[in-house]
Amino acid sequence: MKDDLFNEDLDYKILARRIEDKRDRRTFQKVFDSKTLDTVQALAQKGLFDVLEHIISTGKEAHVFIARDSAGNKRAVKIFKKETSNFKRMDGYIRGDIRFRDVPRDRRSLVLAWTRKEYKNLLVATRANLRVPMPTGFRENVIVMEFIGTGEEASPRLKDTRPTGEELLDYREQIARFVAGLYLAGLVHADLSEYNLLVQNGKLVAIDMGQALLVKHPNAKDFFERDVRNMANYFTKAGRPTTYEEMHAMVKAEKERMEKQKPKSRKEKG
Ligand code: ATP
Ligand code: MN
DSSP: OGGGGGGSHHHHHHHHHHBOOHHHHHHHHHHSOHHHHHHHHHHHHTTSOSEEEEEEEEOSSEEEEEEEOTTOOEEEEEEEOTTOTTHHHHHHHHHTOGGGTTOOOSHHHHHHHHHHHHHHHHHHHHHTTOSSOOEEEEETTEEEEEOOEETTEEOOBGGGOOOOHHHHHHHHHHHHHHHHHHHHTTEEOSSOSTTSEEEETTEEEEOOOTTOEETTSTTHHHHHHHHHHHHHHHHHHHTSOOOHHHHHHHHHHHHHHHHHHOTTSOOOOO
């Protein structure tokens, strides 16, 4: 059934107008249903972007496109697959989150909740002045956000760069600040690693916040510790040996420093 949805001339023309790259147009056609096309169309109509230029990443859960708006500004558009294979994982993360307590457990509802969750998490982090792509809108299974790059080029993942010793020291501080700041904003990233950090002009930008959860979530402590451990391991591998304890202490020190700076903010334990 799904395959012939796009045989309709009208759908195809809309698609052709919105997706510039021919091969990506075919991928889109294969992977997404016509409802997703409508969603893309609706977001474009609202002016959040004009065209999808091409796909920059094809993951298990989502496709990420580079887009631009009518003024020529770049955007990133993350489109979650409704037929995601990682549906079990999503269920686990949504279940303990009081913000999504009433979400039904079917696949479609979960993917929509997941999209909304990533959007909200990005917004929380943006408002806390943390380096993440600023989200500009979402609808159904699609999020539009700030494009992280320089000029036409998308920023590389930390994993794909070779930082100098100096840079590693600086990155370690940036990470400690990010983890601490996010915690004080009420969230744990929960999938922090060199794969989900982009390097833009010497600054680390954290992406992929769908699984980020509230500090009050029953598993938050485990995920927090895992994030800290992942980063300590990364710095060690990259040539700046860092133990879990050291990384943890840096985050804690940043947290205390931030709490002092903002004496009126709520006291969080941890
Ligand atoms: P994966 O399964 O590969 O982790 P994902 O579906 O979880 O992917 P993300 O990690 O959010 O999706 O994004 C996938 C890739 O798309 C990133 O590694 C990055 O290269 C690119 N990307 C995502 N968001 C942006 C953005 N705002 N600006 C530029 N590039 C981005
Ligand atoms: Mn990712």
